[in-house]
Amino acid sequence: MIDLLVTRDYYVASFLLLGIGTYVMIAAGNFVKKVIGMNIFQTGIFLFFIASAYLDGGSPPVLTDSAPYVSPLPHVLILTAIVVGVALTAVALGMIVRIYAEYGTLTEDTLKEVRESE
Amino acid sequence: MNLELPLIAFILATALATAVLRDVLAAIIAFATYSLGIAVVWVVLQAPDVGLTEAAVGAGVTTVLFLLTIAKTVRPSGDRVLERLDVPALGVTVLIVAVLATTLGALPEIGAADTTVITSDVTQYYLEHAYKEAGVKNAVTAVLAAYRGFDTLGEAVVVYSAGVGLLVVLGKEVFA
Secondary structure (H helix, E strand, O other), X not given: OHHHHHHOHHHHHHHHHXXXXXXXXXHOXXXXXXXXXXXXXXXXXXXXXXXXXXXXXXXXXXXXXXXOEOOHHHHHHHHHHHHHHHHXXXXXXXXXXXXXXXHOOOEHHHHHHHHHHO | OOOHHHHHHHHHHHHHHHHHEOOHHHHHHHHHHHHHHHHHHXXXXXXXXXXXXXHHHHHHHXXXXXXXXXXXXXXXXXXXXXXXXXXXXXXXXXXXXXXXHOOXXXXXXXXXXXXXXXXXXXXXXXXXXXXXXXXXXXXXXXXXXXXXXXXHHHHHHHHHHHHHHHHHHHOOOOOO
């Protein structure tokens, strides 16, 4: 059991980060906080991919170093995912600024009340 | 090797701090610290390209975006430092982590030489042919710009659409 956890420590960390991200997304009342939770969730997935590419004693996939190398493919996928994640965050935050300008609140519960009373 | 467990403890602690701090500014600062820790993890896992991007984009640009947002809106008022515990949300979280944890035994050991990712034909092909075919010594750059150039084009389309979306959503507030 302990052996399982120690040899797969990054996967365990990745699962816990997915958990923390989910918790923040559901529990936080503030929209900005929810977006932060989404970012934590994303990095949890990134950690899973990069850990899967790792090879003990491997060099970075730069061919001037000596073999063996870690796998370059997950790195490429995650590079793309990081940039897409930032685009997603930017749009979400833009919508939050718009919601605040329209309704004067950033809290989920207050927004629901305001919407119902209209 | 000895760096591994303290690093993991550090990122989990900063992620938890982000989750429990009630003031959004404090949570943003904790999240920036977390991003920095994650950037170090990428370097430890031999992914320097991802580490650079994370430090510049994750810890840099994302933090600036968050700070701009709270500068344009409000921070929650009140004296409480920590969030209240949300029991239903905690239940969902425990369930998700428990379901994910059941897959742990089926996953290969981290760093083992016989994992599917390392022994895959695709990985071997990229490492052998990147320099010959793309003329770049950095295999990550070769895959990103040459073999998977269409992925990168798609990424550029996403960033462009996000820019257009922001203009549409914020047109009145910021650019008028």
